[in-house]
Amino acid sequence: MVRTFKILLLILLFTSCKSNKNNENYYLEINNKELIKQIIEYKHFIESLNQANSFVLKIYCLELNDSVNKYVISKESSAFGFLNNSYNFKCKVEDFDVLFIMVSGLVNSPDYGKTNLNFFKVKQSIILEDIKKYFPEDYKYFMKNGNFPPPDMFEPEILHLTFIRDKLVKKAYKRGYFRDVK
Amino acid sequence: MLAGAAGGFTGGAIGTALYGGSFSDAMGAGIKGAVFGAFSGAITAGIGVQFGDVGGIVNELGRTGAHGLTQGAFSALRGGNFWQGAAAGLFSSFGGSVSGAFGVTGFFGTVAVSSAMGGVGAAIGGARNTEDILFGMAAGAMVGALNHALHSLLLKKREQAYDKMIELSENGSFHEVACFELHDGNTLILPEQGNDARNANIKYYNLRKDSKGNPIITIKGKTYIVDNVTHVHMGTYDPQSTNPIYFSDEDGDFSNWIGKPIKILMDGHLFSTDSQNYMKPKMIW
Numbered sequence: 100m101v102r103t104f105k106i107l108l109l110i111l112l113f114t115s116c117k118s119n120k121n122n123e124n125y126y127l128e129i130n131n132k133e134l135i136k137q138i139i140e141y142k143h144f145i146e147s148l149n150q151a152n153s154f155v156l157k158i159y160c161l162e163l164n165d166s167v168n169k170y171v172i173s174k175e176s177s178a179f180g181f182l183n184n185s186y187n188f189k190c191k192v193e194d195f196d197v198l199f200i201m202v203s204g205l206v207n208s209p210d211y212g213k214t215n216l217n218f219f220k221v222k223q224s225i226i227l228e229d230i231k232k233y234f235p236e237d238y239k240y241f242m243k244n245g246n247f248p249p250p251d252m253f254e255p256e257i258l259h260l261t262f263i264r265d266k267l268v269k270k271a272y273k274r275g276y277f278r279d280v281k
Numbered sequence: 282m283l284a285g286a287a288g289g290f291t292g293g294a295i296g297t298a299l300y301g302g303s304f305s306d307a308m309g310a311g312i313k314g315a316v317f318g319a320f321s322g323a324i325t326a327g328i329g330v331q332f333g334d335v336g337g338i339v340n341e342l343g344r345t346g347a348h349g350l351t352q353g354a355f356s357a358l359r360g361g362n363f364w365q366g367a368a369a370g371l372f373s374s375f376g377g378s379v380s381g382a383f384g385v386t387g388f389f390g391t392v393a394v395s396s397a398m399g400g401v402g403a404a405i406g407g408a409r410n411t412e413d414i415l416f417g418m419a420a421g422a423m424v425g426a427l428n429h430a431l432h433s434l435l436l437k438k439r440e441q442a443y444d445k446m447i448e449l450s451e452n453g454s455f456h457e458v459a460c461f462e463l464h465d466g467n468t469l470i471l472p473e474q475g476n477d478a479r480n481a482n483i484k485y486y487n488l489r490k491d492s493k494g495n496p497i498i499t500i501k502g503k504t505y506i507v508d509n510v511t512h513v514h515m516g517t518y519d520p521q522s523t524n525p526i527y528f529s530d531e532d533g534d535f536s537n538w539i540g541k542p543i544k545i546l547m548d549g550h551l552f553s554t555d556s557q558n559y560m561k562p563k564m565i566w
Contacts, residue, residue, distance in 0.1 A: 150480050173530055180534040249488050249496075250534040252459060252512055253480040257530070274479075274516070275524040276533070276559060 129190050129197075133267045134170060134260070138192045141172045141258045144272075150253045151176040155233050157184060157198045159277040166264050171277040173257040177250035178230045178237030185220055196233070202277070348374035352420045365406035365413055366420065372402030373421030395425025433485070434470040442468035443511070443566060446546055449473060450513040457481035458513045461488070461498060462544075464506035469498075481512040496539055510535065511544040511551070518548040526552050528559035 129135050142156060154176040161169040175181050175198070186198035201219070231238040240248050257277060261269035273279065349371035356366020376398030399421015400414050408414045436442040439462065446458045449470070459481040461469045471485050486498035488507065496507040519525050526547045533556035536543040542555040542563075551566035 148479065150475075150477075175530075177534065179538050180530065183534050183537050184530070244489070246490050247538075249483065249510075249538050250531060251480075252457070252483050252531055252535065254527075254529040254531045255479050274527040274529065276528050276530065276556075279524045 125189060126191050127188050127199075129192065131262075131265055133265075134262075135192055137170075137258065137260055137267070137270070138172060138197055142192075142195060144258075145174050145255060148253075148255055150255075151251075153234060155181070155196050155198055156192075157186060157200060159200050159202050161202045161277075163261075168262045170260045170262070171257055172260070173277060174255065175233075176253060177248075178234040178241065179247040179250045181230060181234065182226065182247065185217075185226060187219060187221070345371055345374040348424050352424070355420075356416070361413060361416065362407060365403045365408045365417065368402035368406030369399040369417035369420045370402070370424060372405070373399035373424040376421070376425070392422050392425040396422035399424065432472055436468050436470065437466070439466075439468050440566070442470055443546055443551055446470055446511070446513055447549060450515070450546075455515050457515065459483045460511050461486075461505075461507045462509045462511060464508050478515045483510055483512070494540070507539075509541065509544050510539065511546060514545050514547040516547060518550060518552075523560055525560070526554070526562050528554055528556070528562070532556075533559075 129138075138156060138158070145151060145154060145156075151174060154174045157173055157175050159171040159173070161171070163169055175184065184200060187201045188199050190197045190199065227238075230241070237247055254274065256272040256274050259269070259271045259273055259279075260267060349367040352370025352373075353363040353365075353367030356369075357363040373395040376394045396418045400418040402421070403414050403417020406417075408417055434445065436445065442460055446460060450456055450458045455478050456473060456476040457478065457480060458473055458476065459471045461471065461483075463469060469486075471481075471483065475482050486500055488496065488498050488510075491497045491504075496510075497504050498507055499505075514527050516527055526545050528545070532543050532545065532554075536555040542553045542558070544565075545552045545554070545562070550564050552562040553565050554562035
């Protein structure tokens with residue numbers, strides 16, 4: 100009887116660990132208050148424009164040198180774009196998912212639509228689960244048609260943040276691309 | 282429906298006030314106008330969907346007749362004269378259909394022409410007091426806003442379409458405009474509703490991919506292959522900049538989706554680029 104109870108307890112522990120792995124344990128924590136503040140500000144900025152039905156924030160991380168880091172905050176409002184700009188890890192800010200993309204690991208693809216050339220990637224099954232969560236309509240479309248609907252053309256300013264070590268030294272809302280330097 | 286309600290309320294309230302009614306009379310007439318306007322707005326928009334973009338003479342005669350009947354019926358239902366409402370609907374729809382031929386293609390211009398024609402129609406139909414003429418104008422504005430101004434423009438020459446898009450994007454308020462470049466050579470300029478300086482709505486006519494991966498749309502049951510989607514970027518082309526035409530993440534995503542460089546109209550020129558070459562976009566027009 101005790102043996103059976105122990106086995107059941109082990110099974111219970113195992114299944115609960117598996118569940119955690121797929122949920123909260125998957126999130127990293129942001130260890131910089133200024134970055135958190137800027138993420139919240141950008142989220143409010145996107146919401147104030149009232150153009151995206153649903154979106155997640157994505158942050159491109161660019162290491163300029165040993166002490167200078169750049170974070171470029173933008174939004175993602177389509178499943179197709181989400182798939183094309185696959186993230187490396189997730190964080191939560193005020194219960195809102197924020198996706199981080201490590202640009203140093205990106206490999207530019209010469210062919211359209213190829214996203215499998217980077218050094219690291221999140222498993223495709225997890226990406227699909229994310230799409231189901233963030234863009235349920237696009238997910239339904241994909242399940243029905245086998246491809247994704249076109250991305251939208253909502254092109255808001257993106258927020259460029261430059262940090263020297265842990266201090267924010269430059270901040271700019273700009274139209275354009277995350278790689279822009281001027 | 283909201284646009285219809287707003288138009289009906291305004292027409293009813295102002296008309297009653299101008300006619301010597303008290304504040305409560307004006308509010309009562311306004312609420313009554315809003316209720317009728319909301320239903321009328323829904324049906325007007327439905328007619329727009331049914332008849333689609335401005336097309337041949339038969340299509341436009343059908344649209345004009347439908348608006349005449351609808352506005353006449355609503356005029357009678359609110360206790361007015363059928364013929365006044367019908368004339369307002371007929372004239373405003375006719376105004377919306379022909380305004381483009383006289384160079385009036387922007388949203389506010391089309392609404393203004395339809396509104397004025399609605400007032401003229403109501404007067405020709407026998408309206409003699411301010412309230413009835415204002416209702417005719419409100420009905421006309423609704424026909425213009427919910428019908429003519431929210432639809433696309435089909436042009437046979439690409440260059441003509443690019444010129445028109447530049448004109449539309451700078452007409453009144455600065456906003457992006459997009460078009461589908463069809464494989465048959467025609468160009469379909471998309472409605473501007475909801476567009477602003479950061480956004481061009483391209484999700485029209487069920488833009489999607491066929492089994493071969495070609496981007497396609499469907500208009501009135503007929504399928505067309507889309508060669509490219511061009512949209513306007515506001516601002517000035519700066520070849521010295523690292524991003525001369527403000528190429529964005531979304532542009533990169535779209536060029537990936539369509540499988541070729543995206544076309545962007547900016548500062549009077551047409552550029553072709555993608556996420557690999559955005560720093561040196563190719564000027565093609």
